[in-house]
Amino acid sequence: MKPFSRVLIANRGEIALRIIRACRELGIETVAVYSEADREAPYLALADETVCIGPAPSLQSYLDIPKIIAAAEITDVEAVHPGYGFLSENAQFAEICQSCHIQFIGPTVENIRQLGDKAAARELAMAVGVPCVPGSKDIVPDEDEALRISRDIGYPVLIKAVAGGGGRGMRVARNDASLVTGFHQARAEAQAAFKNPDVYIEKYIDKPRHVEVQVLADSYGEVVHLGERDCSLQRRHQKLVEEAPSPAVDEDLRRRLGESAVTLSRGADYRGAGTVEFLLDQDDNFYFIEMNTRIQVEHPVTEMVTGIDLLKEQILVAAGAPMRFRQEDVRIRGSSIECRINAENAADGFKPSPGLITRYIPPGGYGVRVDSHVCAGYTIPSSYDSMIGKLIVHRDTREEAIVTMRRALDEFVIEGVHTTIPFQREIFRHHHFIQGNIDTGFLEEYFLDG
Ligand code: ADP
16 A cells, blocks of 8 residues: 655644654655744754745644645645644544545544544443443533532532533532532633533542553554553643553453443544543543544653554555554553653743743653754744653663653753753652552642642
């Protein structure tokens, strides 16, 4: 199967560079689009062609569908890779690509529509027998229904936006009064963030772990899972450190989680790379929460422990290639941990710290991988998220991976902007983290004031 000859990358930063690298190894030419704020980005030199698509604001560049389609047509690409964020889970964009005969490197339009609506995804999970958090069957239309459901499942409950993402549009309610205020606040926040006020209600699970399963599906009905990632280390529902495998998952649980992820993917007739997210409670019960229909920021830890280049496989299956391996070929080897290195000041409420990087010396050596698009002299624009890059380690055991991560964090020199590195250094010295004994409330409980 011949993959594409030319792909346009509708993204920026580290993931744009990651896609360029995968394409280069597959013998695919790349077209990188960029906004005026990214004009000087060094990774652009690695693309075969570049196209400026507008000024810094995302709405006028990386989220501007007509401009991206025009760039794709001018440069005569066969496919578009959307990366993560921006247009990666936008069904309309995928549909327009399709109607322009440009392959969207991702799932089908129907997959994005169904799974992007969290209430519809829950309904599908229930229909195929994948365990869900107890809660409303569908969208909760009004206050009375919200009260009825919450009393029925019992407080505390979580009000969640059907179109939610990035931890926004969520409210915990512990009684009738906070439910009523939370219901209206969540709807308003969801309307502002996602232009869709619809919410649903779930039981709020006490101190869960966030465990997600990577899946890959080709166009011929083959679906495999690549094991789990533990992303329990979160600040305000945003992941900061991820690892594979999860220290809380044994062989039997891994098999059951994997089977559930594959069952859901089959039920959705899923294509491409995706992630099925679960919460794991303290009694090892797991519950489906959502499926992300894109490559995830934290995909490298899965690559490290499986030896499978997810970006390449994602591109190949989008080009119509049959899956190159079977479930029984997937082996989890060693332990991999990733730190998201953000330009943020943890000492000041994680305030973004964009600006000029005056000195930059990344760590290296055995077991260390750095996925980053920056260098000394690079200015982190204030218009986008503040990710500098990802520091990933891979060793035979979790204990060794922690030692290597500590060493790599100590080696990492980034001057000119604040970074999350000092904060991450502390995490890797905390005895609960070292013992693998954490849940999604860990950071708030031990490091932050909430
Ligand atoms: P988003 O799409 O905004 O990332 P998710 O549904 O993936 O939202 O949830 C993000 C995080 O919120 C989870 O990793 C977990 O920490 C928390 N969370 C979500 N649902 C629940 C729940 N029912 N009980 C407790 N925590 C939850």
